[in-house]
Amino acid sequence: MLTPNLTVSEAGRLCFGGADTVQLAREHGTPLYVMDENTIRENCRGFQRVIAEEYGGRGLICYASKALSCKELYRIVDSEGLGADVISGGELYTAVQAGMPAEKIVMHGNSKSDAELKMALDCGVGRIVADNLPELERLNRIAGEAGKKARILLRIKPGIDAHTHDFVKTGCIDSKFGFALETGEALEAVRAALQYPNLELIGLHCHIGSQIFDTEPFAEAARVMVRLMDTIRTECGVTLPELNLGGGPGIKYTEDDDPPAFGSIVRAILSALKGCCTALSFPEPFVLFEPGRSIVGAAGITLYTVMAKKVIPGIRTYVLVDGGMCDNPRYALYGSRYEVLIADRAAQPRSEQVTIGGKCCESGDLIGENMPLQPAEPGDTLAVLATGAYNYSMASNYNRNPRAEIVMVKDGAARTVVRRESYEDIVRNDV
Numbered sequence: 449m450l451t452p453n454l455t456v457s458e459a460g461r462l463c464f465g466g467a468d469t470v471q472l473a474r475e476h477g478t479p480l481y482v483m484d485e486n487t488i489r490e491n492c493r494g495f496q497r498v499i500a501e502e503y504g505g506r507g508l509i510c511y512a513s514k515a516l517s518c519k520e521l522y523r524i525v526d527s528e529g530l531g532a533d534v535i536s537g538g539e540l541y542t543a544v545q546a547g548m549p550a551e552k553i554v555m556h557g558n559s560k561s562d563a564e565l566k567m568a569l570d571c572g573v574g575r576i577v578a579d580n581l582p583e584l585e586r587l588n589r590i591a592g593e594a595g596k597k598a599r600i601l602l603r604i605k606p607g608i609d610a611h612t613h614d615f616v617k618t619g620c621i622d623s624k625f626g627f628a629l630e631t632g633e634a635l636e637a638v639r640a641a642l643q644y645p646n647l648e649l650i651g652l653h654c655h656i657g658s659q660i661f662d663t664e665p666f667a668e669a670a671r672v673m674v675r676l677m678d679t680i681r682t683e684c685g686v687t688l689p690e691l692n693l694g695g696g697p698g699i700k701y702t703e704d705d706d707p708p709a710f711g712s713i714v715r716a717i718l719s720a721l722k723g724c725c726t727a728l729s730f731p732e733p734f735v736l737f738e739p740g741r742s743i744v745g746a747a748g749i750t751l752y753t754v755m756a757k758k759v760i761p762g763i764r765t766y767v768l769v770d771g772g773m774c775d776n777p778r779y780a781l782y783g784s785r786y787e788v789l790i791a792d793r794a795a796q797p798r799s800e801q802v803t804i805g806g807k808c809c810e811s812g813d814l815i816g817e818n819m820p821l822q823p824a825e826p827g828d829t830l831a832v833l834a835t836g837a838y839n840y841s842m843a844s845n846y847n848r849n850p851r852a853e854i855v856m857v858k859d860g861a862a863r864t865v866v867r868r869e870s871y872e873d874i875v876r877n878d879v
């Protein structure tokens with residue numbers, strides 16, 4: 449099985465987090481997102497352990513809630529000592545409603561509205577990551593009006609593109625996020641930020657990409673950022689105390705994926721960071737990380753009901769399910785690959801090669817193509833694995849499909865943490 453939280457019962461059914469998935473599908477309906485609380489907690493602890501062992505605990509892990517945002521998740525990560533990275537008023541609202549202490553929240557966004565900046569200040573978020581010069585000006589004004597001083601980090605494009613085989617050091621200049629390092633824009637932003645009376649510049653931020661397996665681009669980004677902090681010390685006379693190195697560690701989606709051991713990316717980053725600080729006699733900064741996918745990705749699966757099978761001789765076999773791009777748009781968007789299983793007969797060999805089609809009115813509404821699967825029958829429960837990240841959070845009401853329920857399982861027991869949308873929910877804002 450892909451991950452240890454997946455097992456097969458004596459009856460041959462797929463179990464997740466100790467719960468029988470066929471039974472979950474019957475009791476809660478499908479499509480159904482199932483999250484395993486123990487896996488989420490283990491992953492949080494894994495990151496905390498690395499920071500404790502390698503860096504004396506001088507850091508904060510801020511769960512990147514864009515991967516999956518709902519109240520219960522903020523409660524879980526908060527109870528494990530993590531904070532949260534939020535990127536919109538909606539994520540911030542959810543986190544605060546869940547009781548996440550605002551000082552552990554990092555507010556992101558490259559196009560934050562005045563209302564979102566004001567909300568962040570009113571809530572008292574610990575850090576706002578500023579993305580561009582007009583935002584600095586607006587934030588200074590809004591903070592002044594609120595009688596507050598905003599604690600900010602500047603988002604820097606360190607010029608490292610980790611999404612290439614040989615990562616390159618110029619690729620990221622073409623990114624909508626943050627200030628470019630190599631053009632001098634970053635230093636200019638530091639100077640601007642230092643002049644605003646209602647902003648307190650406490651550090652820098654970078655994020656080099658997502659679903660990355662290679663440790664070296666992360667390590668290099670850490671070195672680049674420390675060098676920039678050193679330049680800022682020399683040029684501007686300030687020693688910034690914080691460095692946020694974003695998220696990005698990759699996870700195992702398919703049997704072919706071979707990500708580095710959990711935590712090894714953060715270990716490599718911290719080792720590079722310490723080495724660079726020593727070399728430059730720069731004080732080791734307080735660090736922040738923002739893992740999203742690596743906390744919740746493998747902690748989730750999605751269950752569907754097989755509605756029909758269409759064999760197109762010589763072409764392909766479609767297995768049609770009762771969800772699709774409305775609950776998982778990642779194949780349609782990125783061609784992302786997943787493992788699928790017939791939960792009712794999980795131990796049987798996956799002897800067929802199929803395309804999983806969704807219910808949306810669109811030919812590209814697929815969960816995947818060329819997927820090995822047990823022979824499927826209408827009424828079977830189909831499980832898509834490792835869907836905990838960027839599935840529910842990217843779900844839509846396309847075709848006015850209600851968004852699916854999320855159940856959280858823990859040691860075999862399940863509870864609903866996000867209710868299934870109703871048709872009334874769908875028309876709630878229609879006038």
Ligand code: LLP
Nearest residue numbers: 512655658659694695696738739740741838
């Ligand atoms: N911090 C920042 C500033 C980010 O932009 C992101 C992800 C993260 C942290 C978390 O990255 P993670 O640890 O989850 O890789 N929708 C895409 C992923 C987009 C990620 C965007 N930013 C997908 O489904 O693969």
